[in-house]
Amino acid sequence: MSAVIGNSGEFAFTPANEKWARGQIKKYPRGREQSAVMPLLTKAQEQNSGWLSQAGIEYVAEFLGMPMIRVLEVATFYSMYNLRPVGKTVIEVCTTTPCWLRGSDQITAACREELGIGFGETTADGEFTLLEVECAGACVNAPVCAIRNKYYEDLSPEKMKAIIRSFKAGQTPKAGPQIDRQTSAPVGGLTTLVEG
Amino acid sequence: MPTLKINGKEVTVEAGATILQACEQAGFEIPRFCYHERLSIAGNCRMCLVEMERSPKPIASCAMPAADGMAIYTDTPGVKKAREGVMEFLLINHPLDCPICDQGGECDLQDQALLYGRGKTRYQENKRAVEEKHMGPLVKTVMTRCIHCTRCIRFATEVAGVEDIGALGRGEHMEVTTYLEKTIDSELSGNVIDLCPVGALTSKPYAFTARSWELKKTESIDVMDALGSAIRVDSRGNEVMRILPRLNEEVNEEWISDKTRFACDGLKYRRLDRPYVRVRGKLKEATWGQAFKAIAKKLKRAKPKEIAGIIGDLSDLEAMKALKDLLAGLGSKRLEGRSDGAALDPASRSGFLFNSTIAGLEQADYVLLVGTNPREEAPVLNARIGRLARAGALKVGRIGAVEDLTYKVEDFGDDPRTLEQILTGKHAAARALKKARKPLLIVGMGALRRRDGSAILYAARAIAEKFKMNRMDWNGFNVLHSAASRAGALALGLAAKGGMEAITRDAKAGKLKVLFLHGADEVDLEALGKAYLIYIGHHGDRGAEGADVILPGAAYTEKDGTYINTEGRIQQGFRAIFPPGDAREDWTIFRALSEVLGCTLPYDDLAGLRRALGEDIPEIAAGEAMLRSQWGKFGKKGKIAALKLKPSQTNFYFTNAIARASKTMAECSEARGFSASTNKRTGTDG
Numbered sequence: 001m002s003a004v005i006g007n008s009g010e011f012a013f014t015p016a017n018e019k020w021a022r023g024q025i026k027k028y029p030r031g032r033e034q035s036a037v038m039p040l041l042t043k044a045q046e047q048n049s050g051w052l053s054q055a056g057i058e059y060v061a062e063f064l065g066m067p068m069i070r071v072l073e074v075a076t077f078y079s080m081y082n083l084r085p086v087g088k089t090v091i092e093v094c095t096t097t098p099c100w101l102r103g104s105d106q107i108t109a110a111c112r113e114e115l116g117i118g119f120g121e122t123t124a125d126g127e128f129t130l131l132e133v134e135c136a137g138a139c140v141n142a143p144v145c146a147i148r149n150k151y152y153e154d155l156s157p158e159k160m161k162a163i164i165r166s167f168k169a170g171q172t173p174k175a176g177p178q179i180d181r182q183t184s185a186p187v188g189g190l191t192t193l194v195e196g
Numbered sequence: 197m198p199t200l201k202i203n204g205k206e207v208t209v210e211a212g213a214t215i216l217q218a219c220e221q222a223g224f225e226i227p228r229f230c231y232h233e234r235l236s237i238a239g240n241c242r243m244c245l246v247e248m249e250r251s252p253k254p255i256a257s258c259a260m261p262a263a264d265g266m267a268i269y270t271d272t273p274g275v276k277k278a279r280e281g282v283m284e285f286l287l288i289n290h291p292l293d294c295p296i297c298d299q300g301g302e303c304d305l306q307d308q309a310l311l312y313g314r315g316k317t318r319y320q321e322n323k324r325a326v327e328e329k330h331m332g333p334l335v336k337t338v339m340t341r342c343i344h345c346t347r348c349i350r351f352a353t354e355v356a357g358v359e360d361i362g363a364l365g366r367g368e369h370m371e372v373t374t375y376l377e378k379t380i381d382s383e384l385s386g387n388v389i390d391l392c393p394v395g396a397l398t399s400k401p402y403a404f405t406a407r408s409w410e411l412k413k414t415e416s417i418d419v420m421d422a423l424g425s426a427i428r429v430d431s432r433g434n435e436v437m438r439i440l441p442r443l444n445e446e447v448n449e450e451w452i453s454d455k456t457r458f459a460c461d462g463l464k465y466r467r468l469d470r471p472y473v474r475v476r477g478k479l480k481e482a483t484w485g486q487a488f489k490a491i492a493k494k495l496k497r498a499k500p501k502e503i504a505g506i507i508g509d510l511s512d513l514e515a516m517k518a519l520k521d522l523l524a525g526l527g528s529k530r531l532e533g534r535s536d537g538a539a540l541d542p543a544s545r546s547g548f549l550f551n552s553t554i555a556g557l558e559q560a561d562y563v564l565l566v567g568t569n570p571r572e573e574a575p576v577l578n579a580r581i582g583r584l585a586r587a588g589a590l591k592v593g594r595i596g597a598v599e600d601l602t603y604k605v606e607d608f609g610d611d612p613r614t615l616e617q618i619l620t621g622k623h624a625a626a627r628a629l630k631k632a633r634k635p636l637l638i639v640g641m642g643a644l645r646r647r648d649g650s651a652i653l654y655a656a657r658a659i660a661e662k663f664k665m666n667r668m669d670w671n672g673f674n675v676l677h678s679a680a681s682r683a684g685a686l687a688l689g690l691a692a693k694g695g696m697e698a699i700t701r702d703a704k705a706g707k708l709k710v711l712f713l714h715g716a717d718e719v720d721l722e723a724l725g726k727a728y729l730i731y732i733g734h735h736g737d738r739g740a741e742g743a744d745v746i747l748p749g750a751a752y753t754e755k756d757g758t759y760i761n762t763e764g765r766i767q768q769g770f771r772a773i774f775p776p777g778d779a780r781e782d783w784t785i786f787r788a789l790s791e792v793l794g795c796t797l798p799y800d801d802l803a804g805l806r807r808a809l810g811e812d813i814p815e816i817a818a819g820e821a822m823l824r825s826q827w828g829k830f831g832k833k834g835k836i837a838a839l840k841l842k843p844s845q846t847n848f849y850f851t852n853a854i855a856r857a858s859k860t861m862a863e864c865s866e867a868r869g870f871s872a873s874t875n876k877r878t879g880t881d882g
Contacts, residue, residue: 004364004376054376067359069375076364 004076005083008048011055013063017043021063034066037074041081050090051082079133087122087129089167092146095132098139103156107143108132110157114164127168141177141186150175200266215268216244218631227279227308229286229393230345231258234449235354238346241286243308245278246270254278258779263802276312276435277370277406277467283312285769286343289324289368290394297341299395301408305343326371331361333863334386334458336403342372343398348388355451356382357582357602372396379867382602383575383848386457390450399438401458401860406430406437415442416769419510420455420855421574422677423447423554424761427456429753429772436460436753436773446555447765453575454864455855456488459548460753466736468748469777479718479746484778487745488792494728494744498709500527504699507533507690508715508733509679509852512769513816515782516681516688517809518797519714519732522575522786525795530692530699535684535716537696538641539649540675541829542686545823546734547653547830549683550763551671552636553822557581557590561673564625565594566615566656567841568640571601572848573678574762578602587641591632592727593625596642610840612643615655619662629663635673637665641844644675647837654831666827677762678844678851680752681715684760687813687823703727713739714782715749717853732785734775735853748779751854756802758809758816764823766816846870 002027013021020041028035040063041185044056052075057094061071075081082090093113095104111130117123138144141153145160152163159178166173181187199208200218206221207539214237216226223840229241239259246257248265254275257268269275287309294300299524326339349372352361360380364371374380380388382737389399411430418425418439425448428440439460441452471487472479482490495503503526507516520531541547557580561625570578578601584590585603595614608614608625617623629635637660643652657673659665665672677683685691692699696719702708704725709726710727715733731743734751754775758768775781780788783805791799799805810817815824849865850856 004373067362067375069359073362073364077366125361138668 005054005057005072006051006085007054008085009053009055011044011048011053011059013043013059014047017047025064034064034070037066037071038078040064041071041075045081050086050088051084051156059142076127079131082129082131085122086131087127089127089148090129090131091164092131092133092136093119094134094136094138094142094144094146096135099143102142104143104155107145107155110160111164118123128164138184141181147175148172153177154179154181198262198264198266200262200264202268202526203270209262213262215246215248215255215260215266218262219246219257219268226257226270227312228258229304229308229343230347232347232350232391235347235350235391241343241345242282243279243286243312243514244431245275245282247272247274259260275717279312280314283309284314284318286321287313287317289340289538290321290343292341293341293395297338297395298336298398298403299341299392304393305781309383314706317417324368329371329373330377330379331374331397332385333860333867334400334454334537335380336398336400337390338398339371339373339396341394343394344370344372345393346372347391347393347741348372348397349663351388351391352380352382352385354586355387355579355583356380356384357579357586361388368722381868383453383455383571384451384579386454387441387451399458401461402438403644406432411437412772414753414772416753416772417757417761417767418452418456419680419759420453420459420852422680422682422762423574423576424680424765424767425441425452425456425576426767427452427769429460431753431772432602434773435777436463440764446553447761449580451576451579454632455575455851455861458860459855459858460862461860462735462854462856463751463753465859466853466857467776467779468734468740468746469775469779470738470748471778472740472743472746473754474744479743487747490745491730491789492792494710495526498722498728501530502707502709503528503712504692504702504708504710505532505712505714506535506696506699506719507531507681507685507687508535508713508717508719508739509681510752510854511681511685512752512755512759512782513684513688513809513813514691514755514757514802514805515714515732515786516685517805517812518783518786519712520688520812521797521808522790522793522795523712525790525797526793531690531712532692532696533682533688533690533717534695536641536645536679537649538644538682538856539646539653540644540682540686541650541653541693541694541830541832542689542691544828544830545687545825546666546671546673547657547763547861548675548677548686549823549825550638550674550676550761551825552674552765553765554580557584557636559670560584560590560632560634560636562628562635563590564629564635564637564659565590565592565596565605566637566639566644567612567652567844568597568638568676569597569599569601569642569843569845570638570640571599572843572845573640573676574849576801577676591628593628595625596640597843599843611838612646612648612652612655612836612841613838613863615652615659616836619655619658621662626663626845629659632663634670634672635663635665636674638674638676640676641678642841645844648834648837648839651831651836652831654833655836657829657831671825671827675762680759681759683762683764683823684758687760687764700724713743715739715853733783733853734779735857737853737856739853747785748775748777749782749785750775754779758806760823765821766813 024036122129202222230272245254247269287324426442426444582603660673717737717739729743849861
């Protein structure tokens with residue numbers, strides 16, 4: 001059967017990351033070192049070009065003195081951990097109800113057209129990975145997607161394509177609302193507290 | 197002590213009890229999948245929903261503590277509807293493959309669906325399918341059937357002490373598995389099969405061989421280790437299909453080891469089903485008459501002091517008593533029950549028993565292990581120690597080889613002379629023993645199966661006395677045997693002067709001419725020189741290999757046998773099937789042989805034999821459950837050698853003739869990385 005997780009040889013924290021990890025562990029009382037499992041997994045993912053390998057999970061388990069199955073449980077529970085290699089730029093499109101009502105299907109279709117890949121796939125050149133995520137928690141700005149840990153909000157298919165093109169060109173487009181709007185304030189400017 | 201009303205019936209329960217427990221106490225059964233008395237509460241199956249007065253929603257009774265003045269209803273239409281809802285959701289993804297499912301007929305889901313299931317499904321979509329997981333040679337998985345009760349995960353973590361099973365993913369994608377599908381690293385893994393309320397985890401060796409309702413169920417006692425776990429032998433025709441645990445709070449709670457559960461296929465292979473006599477160096481098939489004649493001929497020329505006997509690891513009291521009487525009729529008192537050469541002292545019963553009792557562990561607050569690895573010698577006992585140790589109720593120290601016991605152990609090295617240091621009171625272990633309210637000492641065969649064994653036993657007794665383990669209310673001196681027959685043999689007084697060492701010496705020197713071996717497979721026969729060996733047993737194992745006459749006997753499932761476990765508990769097992777071919781129950785062999793030899797035993801039936809047994813062991817005559825023991829002197833003062841304490845077993849899965857004949861045990865041994873090369877004749881690896 002297919003393994004739940006990919007492997008990439010060996011893994012060990014860089015000295016800087018190891019120091020950082022020890023700092024994370026210190027945040028928790030003695031005997032509760034395992035509480036640091038999530039930040040450590042995140043760091044291991046960052047260090048391993050955006051995905052968590054079997055070696056990484058085993059390294060973190062050993063680092064924290066945890067049984068491996070417990071670390072694997074955490075890593076498979078949260079969708080933020082990528083258990084397969086991903087492209088340099090990961091596009092996470094929210095498809096939960098509010099985003100879906102506001103047209104996430106079209107956003108997905110735009111990505112598919114622009115990149116030629118579907119959910120869970122990576123482009124042949126290893127540049128982009130498209131992922132479906134559950135509620136990103138930014139429903140007021142629906143539809144949204146997250147790219148390189150930044151939110152791109154109030155998307156339209158055209159805007160989505162433009163953003164991808166700009167990443168392709170090596171630029172980093174401005175994150176946040178893609179329409180005339182400050183964060184999640186009303187569209188078109190303030191409607192209350194306009195004076196003073 | 198909260199008092200609450202259940203369906204109008206008032207019940208007072210212990211503080212901390214849950215509503216489910218209160219309902220049980222009041223006599224109302226609550227359906228459940230995830231809840232289990234011996235595991236932590238998960239509260240995730242929702243099947244145990246009940247209604248509570250002034251609560252707008254039904255509550256999960258397994259997870260809600262009972263409180264004073266509660267009014268609980270378990271049989272309202274609301275409760276039924278709620279449970280039907282839960283059942284409908286559980287069945288959405290559960291396959292309807294009961295006809296080909298091994299759990300069929302003994303399935304919680306099947307039973308409860310009868311009461312709470314809807315006749316048909318409203319679910320039109322595809323059912324979820326999950327790939328099979330590999331969990332080793334014992335546990336078969338059909339994970340599509342899993343209802344995510346997490347009992348197996350909790351068992352592995354809390355009872356077996358190995359965090360090997362977990363749940364990956366979440367929600368509908370949750371899958372129960374081991375880490376990257378490795379074998380469960382436990383001697384207790386088979387218990388997850390009993391725990392699984394559905395057919396997700398079933399027995400691999402038993403798969404598709406029988407249905408639960410066509411099996412004859414016989415209550416028996418396990419002989420794979422010295423605990424005497426309560427078991428149920430399920431047989432069909434003249435074949436043992438499987439072995440399951442029975443509830444016995446005092447001994448095994450409701451667990452049994454994998455060897456107990458799965459070695460039963462060994463009962464089918466390498467069996468001795470007819471007598472054999474060695475003619476010109478070769479074993480030849482013979483009739484009972486011919487075999488008896490050969491024995492009689494040999495015995496005629498032997499003087500009484502040239503006759504002796506050795507008792508093996510699996511013998512029942514009846515066989516031992518009959519052989520003892522037979523030898524007595526021949527004028528010999530030399531019957532040795534300590535075939536492994538352990539320096540056990542039968543003079544005082546407290547010197548060879550697990551005096552605190554197994555359940556007594558619950559009261560202890562410090563355990564010192566000396567030369568024992570309970571995880572391999574008595575896995576179920578180890579689970580109890582582990583549960584207490586993980587709960588923080590018990591601290592464990594060890595003098596002996598460092599091995600993973602699944603809980604935290606403070607190591608004091610493997611030098612047995614440490615015992616002498618503890619006696620001076622200056623050792624770390626001495627301080628711990630002194631501080632403990634109810635300290636406990638467990639001496640294993642690794643410590644006693646040595647030349648200086650009696651000196652170690654003496655030192656252990658001195659420690660027990662120094663740290664007041666032999667009080668009126670507490671006897672913390674424990675011997676953990678590794679063989680089911682040992683405590684019984686010692687209770688019968690089967691300890692010849694000089695023990696195995698003298699027998700070996702005399703046999704080699706030609707001073708012993710005839711030796712009776714009752715299932716003695718852990719003995720080095722070559723060391724016995726040219727003595728005429730009469731082997732009585734059920735397997736063509738090490739003992740039969742070198743014998744001159746073989747008399748085929750019955751295995752533990754094929755006779756009514758009495759056993760005394762390591763704590764002195766007298767227990768009886770019943771016959772499930774008949775011995776194969778010409779094999780007979782062991783005591784009847786001795787009875788028949790005695791007639792040929794002209795010293796007829798004075799009993800013709802089991803009742804008569806047991807009456808005679810009662811004369812040797814008065815507790816049996818009185819029908820008592822335990823051997824009585826009094827503190828006395830045991831062990832011999834002497835020098836303890838600087839030799840390291842070694843493990844008493846080298847391979848958990850090959851400790852006796854039945855297990856060695858079992859294919860399943862061989863698979864387990866390989867899967868868990870015990871090397872096959874340890875299965876050789878060393879005389880000590882039992």
